[in-house]
Amino acid sequence: MLSVLIPTYNTLVAPLVENIHAQCQKVCYPFEIIVLDDASDNPAFLDQYEMMEQLPNCRVIKNQLNLGRTKSRGLLADMAVYPWLLFLDADVMPKYPDFIQRFALDGVQEAPILFGGVTYHSEKPVIEEVLRWKYGMSREAKNVRERYKRPYFIVSGNLMIQKATFSTINLVSENVYGLDNIVSYFIYQNGIKVIHIDNPVFHLGLENSETFIRKSIESLETSIRFESKLDLPDDFRPIQKLYKRLKNFRLLGIFMICMKWFMKSIEKNLYSNNPNLKVFDLYRLYHFSLLKEKNDA
Structure with a gap:
């Protein structure tokens, strides 16, 4: 039934x-x-x-x-x-x-x-x-x-x-x-x-790149919000584990500086006809880190 x-x-x-x-x-x-x-x-x-x-x-x-x-x-x-x-x-x-x-x-x-x-x-x-x-x-x-x-x-x-x-x-x-x-x-x-x-x-319903990127960042915000409420562990998602690894090895600052330096090239790639998903992973990790640092401040 x-x-x-x-x-x-x-x-x-x-x-x-x-x-x-x-x-x-x-x-x-x-x-x-x-x-x-x-x-x-x-x-x-x-x-x-x-x-x-x-x-x-x-x-x-x-x-x-x-x-x-x-x-x-x-x-x-x-x-x-x-x-x-x-x-x-x-x-x-x-x-x-x-x-x-x-x-x-x-x-x-x-x-x-x-x-x-x-x-x-x-x-x-x-x-x-x-x-x-x-x-x-x-x-x-x-x-x-x-x-x-x-x-x-x-x-x-x-x-x-x-x-x-x-x-x-x-x-x-x-x-x-x-x-x-x-x-x-x-x-x-x-x-x-x-x-x-x-x-x-x-x-079948593919979003355009701008909408998909915006929704991806909103998804990160959702995870951080539930993490803050203790409704989601801080290492459940792969992106959470990557962030913690950067923090633990004191590499987060260097990562953020490098990402800012190459941001225009990164965004150009994401909107191109051949976007690199590894680049998209780094882009999402950058925004996750920004949101985490702001939330934890």
Whole structure:
């Protein structure tokens, strides 16, 4: 028994809903699909809901105010009828035609959380989206074996979870970026088993480089804030460990000076048609260090 939950905002979600609905009709257990529109303000995306509401076992809910994806997920979970929840981002599409069946058959008796993974199309996008695409291809599109090296790290855009377990880890309602890292820690902290399966979705909604960089820095701010509240250890994420290493070896000052010296060249690389992810790692570490020093002052 499955509730498919899709929060959306100004996104063409109809193709995803049609795909998932067609697959759900092939399974032998009850299902529902709930789409929650988070007060979209673009009229171009509002007409699609009439078609969805005609689909059996599918309903569309519309927020009166924009609440953000985190609160929207909480509302979706509260509305869900069935004990298993499948959260999907609105800008994804299943890779396999038996996507729903794979979730139904893999591990549902072994663990309360199943993560199918994320992947990206191999075609290089326009230059404005290359950094996000390259980061996704290299850092997010991992096979099952690679994901099991850090089993608690998940992406909430393709996650099947028991409703009771979701209530245990859904402790944050803030609308901020970087919460997947916090949720991953809550999963680790509670000793909740995660099963990783080969069932990825294509991430289609690539941000431009400027937006992606801004969100990446906001994600760092989120980690530091939760770290300050003692809700996240200061060595849970790799970037936290790197920062501590620089501090312990008294190399942070030299690192910051070098980064300032080369910042124009670094930013030029990140916005280019061939951004270097190692350079992006250094850029993020620089901003993490700035934020940490400011927070700890």
